[in-house]
Amino acid sequence: MTDTPSQNKVVLVFLGPPGSGKGTQAERLSKQYNLYHIDTGSCIRAEIAANSELGQEATHYTSQGKLVPIDVVLNIIKSAMEKIDPDKTGFLFDGFPRNLEQAEGFDRILGQLPFALNKVLYLSMDRRALTDRLVYRVTCADCGTKYNLRLNPPKTEGVCDVCGHSTFNRRDDDRPETVNTRLDEYEKETAPLVGLFKTRGLLVEVEANRPITDIERELQEIIEAVYSENNVVLA
Numbered sequence: 001m002t003d004t005p006s007q008n009k010v011v012l013v014f015l016g017p018p019g020s021g022k023g024t025q026a027e028r029l030s031k032q033y034n035l036y037h038i039d040t041g042s043c044i045r046a047e048i049a050a051n052s053e054l055g056q057e058a059t060h061y062t063s064q065g066k067l068v069p070i071d072v073v074l075n076i077i078k079s080a081m082e083k084i085d086p087d088k089t090g091f092l093f094d095g096f097p098r099n100l101e102q103a104e105g106f107d108r109i110l111g112q113l114p115f116a117l118n119k120v121l122y123l124s125m126d127r128r129a130l131t132d133r134l135v136y137r138v139t140c141a142d143c144g145t146k147y148n149l150r151l152n153p154p155k156t157e158g159v160c161d162v163c164g165h166s167t168f169n170r171r172d173d174d175r176p177e178t179v180n181t182r183l184d185e186y187e188k189e190t191a192p193l194v195g196l197f198k199t200r201g202l203l204v205e206v207e208a209n210r211p212i213t214d215i216e217r218e219l220q221e222i223i224e225a226v227y228s229e230n231n232v233v234l235a
């Protein structure tokens with residue numbers, strides 16, 4: 001829908017359950033490769049902050065405590081994609097699309113823009129490992145240092161390595177019953193996307209139950225292969 005030639009930007013989607021480390025990797029890699037890191041929550045908040053027409057539409061729902069409808073979300077994402085800084089090498093979607101309906105909408109948007117989806121990077125982890133990661137996550141109440149009481153506990157039980165404080169907080173989201181609900185919801189909504197993108201030959205699965213630097217290295221190799229296949233030059 002534009003006269004300018006294809007802008008040679010890559011489009012990547014990060015898919016993965018809560019606890020897979022997807023958000024952390026998305027943030028680090030988007031900085032490293034100068035990608036536009038897109039998550040729907042920040043796009044919606046940016047439009048609201050700008051008080052744009054789309055922002056006002058979103059506010060209409062959020063002010064009533066309602067979810068912003070999918071069509072409005074899609075328009076907001078399309079608008080964000082149209083406004084990409086020319087210096088950016090492409091897009092890294094984090095947590096979108098999260099279900100089949102959003103994936104269909106994403107196809108429609110991409111059909112109207114000079115971009116195509118290049119790869120879906122799927123951080124996979126079995127449910128038991130995810131539960132361990134989430135349920136044992138705590139933060140020092142004083143200095144904010146993060147621990148996992150099973151995988152990465154403080155050196156002395158109950159005492160923060162950094163500040164010596166002995167009170168730790170756990171997010172409400174990480175209570176065992178909430179974790180189960182979150183994982184059920186993820187499996188129901190997002191797991192069908194894995195099948196969809198696999199069928200399209202776009203999915204690359206990365207085992208996420210490994211040290212963070214190993215996962216990062218594998219993701220870097222996949223991303224660099226996408227750049228070279230699409231003749232996108234890295235700065």
Ligand SMILES: [Zn+2]
Pocket residue numbers: 140141142143144145160161162163164165
């Ligand atoms: Zn501390």
